[in-house]
Amino acid sequence: MTVPEKLLFVCINSRLPGAKESCGREHASEDLLRALKDGVKKRGLKPQIRVTRTGCLGVCHDGPHAYLAPEGRWFHAFGMEDVENILDGLEV
Template sequence: MAPPYRRHVFICTNRRPPDAPRQSCAASGSEAIRDAFKKALAKRGLNQEIRANASGCLEACECGPSVVVYPEAVWYGPVSLDDVETIVEEHLVGGRPVERLRMDFSKIRKPAEKPAESKLPTVR
């Protein structure tokens, strides 16, 4: 049996408390963006082959609202309501990712990493 959808559009709808040190996509309007994707896909009759899903945190808060399209793994952000039609027409219908909306991963804060413990014996 074939998979029910050929593409998934994940829209981060994570909401953090107002005093959190990082912004959240929901506070930046991502829930309305998800609704706009659903309407745009349904209007074109694509909602049976492309699924717009609410997502938890995609760890790209600095570039949010964040959207990722699979199976291509194309990340977009920040995305506005005005960008939804462009993504649907150019990427999901036309097959060409929208370069100007692609996420700049250099802007994303990396979680603090612990230094790796060496398993080699210390030379004295």
Template sequence: MLKPKYHIFVCTSCRINGQQKGYCHTKGSVDITTKFMEEIEDRDLGGEVMITNTGCFGICNDGPIVVVYPQGVWYGAVSEDDVEEIIESHIENGKIVKRLLI
């Protein structure tokens, strides 16, 4: 596998034992992750963008949390409706979505 240009992490409140429960999970982060995967596939970005679900980032009040590397950009209060904008603006055009920044 080639090193992706971008790596997107989505908190899904996944616990070490595999259970998903917590703030981001209750706010739809699994659906957000799925939406990212669909957008990446629909836009043929699979070789450039990797998506990973994570455990808690520790800032639950700002969740659901999405972090984009290599820039280390942290987005908060992300919804499914924000995914297309993040992909189009940040991933495809290199412009951070300022209204979601933490």
């Protein structure tokens, strides 16, 4: 069994319309999660780096949001255009 060195938690939490802002509903974070997972696999970074879904990370507004452990780095308000740069950062 290989234990990942890094974990990127991508919030996919989605709330009902009318509730407060969420990563999933307003920012299509499921699509970003898929792009990040595919990118890690394509670059051969798996299993040392794992991208995984999570619920609310507690920051909500101006999402989507992701958190990289153990570095403690946050990614806020990113989009598909940022996926390659985020993946570059995971390799460092």
